[in-house]
Amino acid sequence: MFRSLAVPEFLAKIDQVKCIRCKRCIQNCGWSVYSWGGDKVLIDTFKCVKCLRCYHYCPEEAITIEDNPVKYRSNANWGFYQIRNIKKQAETGGIPLTGMGSDMPYPVLFDNLLIDACQVTNPSIDPLREPMELRTYLGKKPAKLEFEKVAGGKPKLKTKMPPQIKLEMPFIFAPMSYGSISLNAQKTLAIAAKELGIVMNTGEGGLHEDIYPYRSNIIVQVASGRFGVNPDYLNAGVAVEIKIGQGAKPGIGGHLPGEKIPLDIAKTRMIPVGTDAISPAPQHDIYSIEDLRQLIFAIKEATNYTKPVSVKIAAVHNVAAIASGIVRAGADIVYIDGFRGGTGAAPVIIRDHLGIPIEYALAAVDERLRQEGIRNEASIIAAGGIRSCADAAKAIALGADAVALGTSALITMGCTVCGKCYTGNCSWGITTQRPELTVRLDPEVYAERLINLIHAWSHELKEILGALGVNAIESLRGSRERLRGVGLDGQTLDLLGVKPAGR
C-alpha cells in the first residue's frame, strides 16, 4: 500500500529498558498503535492519537507520547494542518472528519470577562456559614402570578404553573446519544444526574431500557432521524427536546454507519440491525417556524402538556431572531449550542468554520428576548465550550438559566479531548461501541468522578455568589452589571452588554 505522506502528529515511544513486556499497552490502545513483535512491543506511530490511555495504564511509566517534532517547513500562511489535510484529502478524496469541539484559536470571550466582588459597602457572604442557593427551574414562567387569600392569611396560588424541570444546580448534561457514546457512558451520566438532582439528555439515539430507571432525570430528544421516538419515549423523561442543530456542525445532519448499529443500538433506535442511521440535515417536517410550532404542539399534545419542550439550535449569525421565533412558536426552553460545542463526528471544515461562539449568541438572545418582553416565556440553556465553573458563572451572568456540559463531563470519564471520537475506537470506552473497550467504563466508578466535578463546580459557584454578595443564583442570572470586559473593543462590549473594566 502507498505509505501515507501525511506526517504523523505524535510519536509514541517506549523505553525498552523500563518495559517489562506486560503487553498492557497493546490491550489498552483502541487504535492498535501497539502490537507484539515476539520480543518487544512494536509501535505504529501513524495511528497514535495521543489519548494517553497507554501512558496511564503502563505499570512502568515506560511510555511517552510526544508531539512529532518533524513538521513541514514553517510558514506563517501554510500551517501544519493545512498542508496535512490536503495530503490526506489527496489520498482519500474524502471529507476529513473530526470529533470534539473546534480546536482552532478563535477568541474565547469568556477569557476576556471578569467577575465583580464586594468590598465594604455591600458585604460579601460566606457560603460556609450562610445558605447559598443554586436551585433552578427550567421552563416557561408566566409574566405574573395571581393569589387568593385563604384563612390564616397565607397566599394560595391561583395561576396554573406551566411544567418545569427542577435542577438543584444550574448544570445539565448535554445531549449525547447512545451510538455516539457508549451505553456505559450514558449510564454514568444518568447515575450522576440522579444523584445530583439535575438532568441528562438522551440525545437523538432513543432511550435504552437500562436508562429507564433514571427517567426523572432525563430529557428525551427528538431529532431529524426520529430514532426511537414513540409516545412512551416522549413521556419517559421530564422534558422533550427538539434538536434542530448542533454547534459543532450547524446546518448538517449525522450519519452513523451500519457497521456501528449492532442489535442493542438498533433496538434503542428502532431501526434494523446494520442499517445506516441517518439524521438528515433538516427535519423533513420542519421547513419554517410554523412547522416547528406544529411539532412543538404535537409533542405537547402527546405528553398532555405535562413536559416542557426544549428546542436546541446551533449558534448562527441570526440566532437572536431565530430564538425569538422559537419562543413565540411555543418552546419552553431554548438550548443554544455555541460554535465550540462538541460532537462525536463532524467534518472538520464545518466544525471549524460555521457558526458563532456561545458568548455572542447568548448575549444576543437574552437581550432580544428582553427587548421583546418575552424573556420569561422560555429558559435559556447555554452550551458549547463551558470549560470551568468560571465559564458557567459568566454564561449565567450573560443571561443563561443553566449551562450544559458535554466535553467536561466526558473528561471525568477519562477523555483527554483527543478529538478522534468519530473513529469509534475511543480507548476510554466513551465514544465507542466495541465491547472490549466499553467494559472499561464502569458507570458506578466514573459516576462518582462526575459527581465530584459537579459538586466542585457548585462549591465554586457558591464562592463566586458569596463574593458578589448575593445568596441565590437568580441574582447572578442576567446580571451583566457584575461582569467587566478586559481587552474587548467597544462594539463587542456593546454586544455583550458589558462595561469595560475600570468603569
Added chain:
Amino acid sequence: MSHNFQKDISGCGLIGIINKDGKRISGGFICKSLCLMNDRGNGLGAGYAAYGIYPEYKDFYAFHIMYDELGAKTDTEEYLKKNYQIEKKEPIPTAPVEGIAIHPILWRYFVKPLPEKAERETAWLPDDDFVVRTVMKINSEIDGAYVFSSGKNMGAFKGVGMPSEIARFFRLEEYEGYIWTGHTRFPTNTPGWWGGAHPFTLLDWSIVHNGEISSYGINKRYLEMYGYKLTLLTDTEVVTYLFDLMVRKHGLDASTACTALAAPFWKNIDDMPEDEKAAMTALRMVYGSALMNGPFSILFGHSKGLVGFNDRIKLRPLVAATKGKTVYMASEESAIREICSSPDKVWAPRAGEPVIVELETGKGQ
C-alpha cells in the same frame, strides 16, 4: 433584643412613622428623630416623604420637580400644559439655610391628565399609567429636570445636606401628614446629587432604603423588560419600580410583594405545607429576577400604609415599635425613643419578614 444604644457607623439611617387613625402630625417630629442618627449620614443627602399634606388638592397628582436650569423648566411645563390640567403651580416654599448654599429650582404642580384624546399623546392609558409615563419621560428625556414625586396628597422633599438642614430648607414643620418617612444618607457608590437623595417615589409609592442592592444588574434589566426606564445614578429606584410593577401592575398585595423581594430560602419552602409551598415556589420562579439580594432595610410608604422590611439574611438593621395607634420603624431604637420615650412594644423584625401597617379603613384619604 439588644438594648445597648451603640452606634454602628455605616450606610444610612431611616425612620418611618404612621398614625393608623390618620391623625396628621408635623414634620418636626420625624426630623428630630432622624437628626439623632446623624452618624449614619455624611451630609450628602437627606430627604422626607409625607402623606396627607395636600388635603385641599387631594384629587390632583402633586408633582414635585427639580430643575437644574430654567430651560428644563420651560420644556417640562410645555409638556405638562399639553397633557395636563394644571390646577395650581408654585415654587416649593423654602427657607435660607446656612449649610445649603446652592440648590436646584424647585416647583410643584397639582395636575390631572387631560381627558380629551387629542391633547393626550397616549389617551388609552389609565391616569396612573399615564403619570408614570410622564415621570419616565421627564426624567429620561428632559435634561436637567427631575421629578421628586408624583403622587396624590403626598410629596417628597429631599436634597444634599444634613437632615435638619433639609427639613429647615423645605420648612417641613409647616406640613402635617399621617405618614412620614425620612432618610439620611452616606452615599458611597453614587455622587451626592439632589435627585439622588431618598426617598424615591413613583405615584404614591415612596421608598427609603438603607443598603446596597447587589442584584441591581438583573433587577434593572427585569424592570426594563416592562418599560421602566432606570435613569438615576442609584440603585434605590429599582425598589420603587419593583413595587410599582408588582403591586400596581401585577396586583400582588404588599406582603406578597415583600415576600418576592426578600424571598424565603428553598430549605424553608421545602418544609412548608403543600399550598404554601406551591405558592412560594411559583413566587420564586416567576419573580426570581425581582429578588433583591444584598444588604438592605427598606421603608415603603403608600397612601394607605407603611411597610418595613429587611433583606433575607438581615444584613442591615431595622427596629419597629408601637405606641397607641402610631407605629414607628427605624434603623435604630434610639431614633424611635427620641420621639416616643415609652413605646408599648419594641421589636426587631426578622430577616425577610415584613412589618405591614395599614391605615384604619376610611382614614387618611
